[in-house]
Amino acid sequence: MLKQIFPNVAHIWPQFVQSIWETIYMTVWSSVIAGVLGLGIGIVLVITQEGGIAEDAYVYSLTDKVVNLLRSIPFIILLAVMFPITNFIVHTTVGTTAALVPLVVGIFPFYARQVQNALLEIDPQVIEAARSMGSGNLEIIFRIYLREGLPDLIRASIVTVISLIGLTTMAGAIGSGGLGDVAISIGYARYQNDVTIAAMLVILIMVFIVQFAGDWLAKKTVHL
Amino acid sequence: MADSEKPIIDLQDVSVTFQSSGKQLHAVNKVNLQINKGDVYGIIGYSGAGKSTLVRTINLLQKPTSGNVIVGNQELLKLSNPELRQARKKIGMIFQHFNLLNSRTVLGNVEYPLLSQRISKADRVAKAKKLLDLVGLSEFERAYPEQLSGGQKQRVAIARSLANDPDILVSDEATSALDPKTTDDILKLLKRLNEKLGLTVVLITHEMQVIKSICQHVAVMDDGKIIERGDVAKVFSDPQQALTQNFVDSSANVTEALAQIKADQSLQALSANERLLFLKFRGQATKESLISDLTELYKLKANILFANIERISSTSIGYLIIILSGQSKQLADGINFLNQHGVNVKLLATEKKGEQTNVKTNIS
Ligand SMILES: Nc1ncnc2c1ncn2[C@@H]1O[C@H](COP(=O)(O)OP(=O)(O)OP(=O)(O)O)[C@@H](O)[C@H]1O
Ligand SMILES: [Mg+2]
Numbered sequence: 001m002l003k004q005i006f007p008n009v010a011h012i013w014p015q016f017v018q019s020i021w022e023t024i025y026m027t028v029w030s031s032v033i034a035g036v037l038g039l040g041i042g043i044v045l046v047i048t049q050e051g052g053i054a055e056d057a058y059v060y061s062l063t064d065k066v067v068n069l070l071r072s073i074p075f076i077i078l079l080a081v082m083f084p085i086t087n088f089i090v091h092t093t094v095g096t097t098a099a100l101v102p103l104v105v106g107i108f109p110f111y112a113r114q115v116q117n118a119l120l121e122i123d124p125q126v127i128e129a130a131r132s133m134g135s136g137n138l139e140i141i142f143r144i145y146l147r148e149g150l151p152d153l154i155r156a157s158i159v160t161v162i163s164l165i166g167l168t169t170m171a172g173a174i175g176s177g178g179l180g181d182v183a184i185s186i187g188y189a190r191y192q193n194d195v196t197i198a199a200m201l202v203i204l205i206m207v208f209i210v211q212f213a214g215d216w217l218a219k220k221t222v223h224l
Numbered sequence: 225m226a227d228s229e230k231p232i233i234d235l236q237d238v239s240v241t242f243q244s245s246g247k248q249l250h251a252v253n254k255v256n257l258q259i260n261k262g263d264v265y266g267i268i269g270y271s272g273a274g275k276s277t278l279v280r281t282i283n284l285l286q287k288p289t290s291g292n293v294i295v296g297n298q299e300l301l302k303l304s305n306p307e308l309r310q311a312r313k314k315i316g317m318i319f320q321h322f323n324l325l326n327s328r329t330v331l332g333n334v335e336y337p338l339l340s341q342r343i344s345k346a347d348r349v350a351k352a353k354k355l356l357d358l359v360g361l362s363e364f365e366r367a368y369p370e371q372l373s374g375g376q377k378q379r380v381a382i383a384r385s386l387a388n389d390p391d392i393l394v395s396d397e398a399t400s401a402l403d404p405k406t407t408d409d410i411l412k413l414l415k416r417l418n419e420k421l422g423l424t425v426v427l428i429t430h431e432m433q434v435i436k437s438i439c440q441h442v443a444v445m446d447d448g449k450i451i452e453r454g455d456v457a458k459v460f461s462d463p464q465q466a467l468t469q470n471f472v473d474s475s476a477n478v479t480e481a482l483a484q485i486k487a488d489q490s491l492q493a494l495s496a497n498e499r500l501l502f503l504k505f506r507g508q509a510t511k512e513s514l515i516s517d518l519t520e521l522y523k524l525k526a527n528i529l530f531a532n533i534e535r536i537s538s539t540s541i542g543y544l545i546i547i548l549s550g551q552s553k554q555l556a557d558g559i560n561f562l563n564q565h566g567v568n569v570k571l572l573a574t575e576k577k578g579e580q581t582n583v584k585t586n587i588s
Binding site: 123125126128129130131132133134135136139143144147148150221222223224 | 283285305306309310311312313315316317319321323324325326327328329336337339340368381384385387388394
């Protein structure tokens with residue numbers, strides 16, 4: 001069956017399977033790293049903004065500007081620009097691990113904004129109530145912001161991971177490996193359309209799984 | 225002065241100034257306020273008067289621009305951050321929109337303030353359950369806030385505010401989003417907590433009924449200042465300020481009635497021998513049969529459009545809106561007669577124009 005519809009895929013089957021794992025590898029690790037970074041910076045944005053629990057105009061405007069700056073760089077340019085930095089951090093410029101660096105840099109500002117927006121949905125009056133009960137900033141961050149905001153944070157994470165899957169394929173352009181790489185270097189370069197289509201289908205399935213699991217989780221966490 | 229006689233809340237010369245678009249806004253302007261332990265102290269004023277800003281200085285949610293805040297013998301402005309947080313735990317606060325945590329159950333909400341205490345989970349849950357019982361919500365402990373009515377939510381908020389055994393409860397318009405019956409229930413609960421736990425209650429409102437029903441003392445706020453204060457019965461039965469009088473009037477629905485009557489087209493074209501009058505009288509005057517005297521002594525006809533009596537402790541304030549008709553001479557004499565008997569008479573509309581003339585201000 002596979003041989004008839006996707007002859008070229010069958011031909012490179014082990015490589016194709018390998019590329020699926022590479023995409024998963026890149027997505028998972030850059031999600032984790034960018035997730036932590038973005039969450040941290042999103043929280044910093046929320047608490048240091050005017051009226052925030054740790055209001056600090058200087059920190060806010062600096063963070064805000066950096067996030068905006070990084071977000072405005074097109075990813076394909078970022079890939080090229082990041083070359084030397086990547087080399088410095090992971091001592092290589094090709095392969096999945098090398099791709100993690102630009103992927104993280106490309107996605108964490110986006111996630112930070114998503115986190116900021118999610119947390120801003122929480123009624124400031126609820127924060128005020130917590131302050132009136134003697135809660136300190138850490139308590140407010142962990143017991144109010146992250147908890148009350150969890151369903152929205154999960155939704156923001158879904159959007160981010162889905163964008164990230166898209167970015168991993170773009171990283172294929174610099175030989176990162178993964179489905180994007182296969183689609184470009186084999187499907188596109190050798191006119192093997194079935195490879196391109198198979199890669200696309202696998203990516204669509206990944207996106208659906210993330211969306212579905214995320215929605216389910218978001219619903220589950222409305223009440224804890 | 226003995227310690228026990230010192231006010232539990234002592235705001236000294238407190239000012240809060242906001243900078244908004246280059247302009248200075250004195251939200252609270254050199255306010256001095258002392259509240260004794262066990263008191264139920266009301267603060268009344270219109271929107272923007274600075275009530276919330278003032279009470280938020282009590283737990284330093286709002287830092288005063290100048291002045292001193294002493295609560296329970298502690299100068300709050302001199303405390304370190306951890307000390308201040310500790311002090312805040314002894315000052316409960318409830319709000320107009322309840323501000324519950326939607327992700328937590330009712331029980332979880334009441335447990336929240338205890339999470340930072342070093343007590344076992346079992347003790348924490350036991351305490352939260354006891355508090356829910358106190359506010360009459362035991363059977364809802366597993367519910368989520370969104371499943372509760374406004375009144376129930378406010379009860380949860382009250383239970384939560386009591387978790388750290390506060391000495392003071394500050395209520396910022398806690399009943400403003402509730403219907404009259406629920407408002408009454410919540411106020412009764414606050415009164416009960418005041419009596420049972422010796423809780424000092426500071427209560428903000430813009431409704432005089434709220435003050436009348438549970439407060440012992442009241443401060444009237446306007447434009448960042450306390451313009452009148454004291455014993456509730458005294459302040460409202462003999463208002464010294466126009467604003468205070470306003471609250472008394474609107475509490476008796478007079479403001480509303482006046483507006484309706486003034487808007488009524490059919491009352492705009494009164495004949496030359498008719499007068500639309502607004503009468504206000506206090507105490508003694510309410511006992512006398514003024515209207516029947518008018519009809520008998522001056523042969524005037526009185527058509528009553530609105531009547532109400534507002535009772536403030538032992539004093540009654542009566543309000544009447546009437547159309548008085550008769551001969552011009554007798555109308556004048558009749559109005560004179562009312563004035564002499566301590567009735568404040570206002571002419572609401574003449575047959576020519578709808579302008580309002582103060583015949584004579586004389587209320588004693
Ligand atoms: N954080 C702030 N920044 C700037 N101005 C403020 C701030 N908080 C309050 N104000 C202003 O201070 C004044 C008093 O506000 P406040 O909220 O204390 O009034 P209030 O008496 O509680 O009114 P309401 O009955 O509407 O709650 C208002 O003019 C308000 O706009
Ligand atoms: Mg207010």
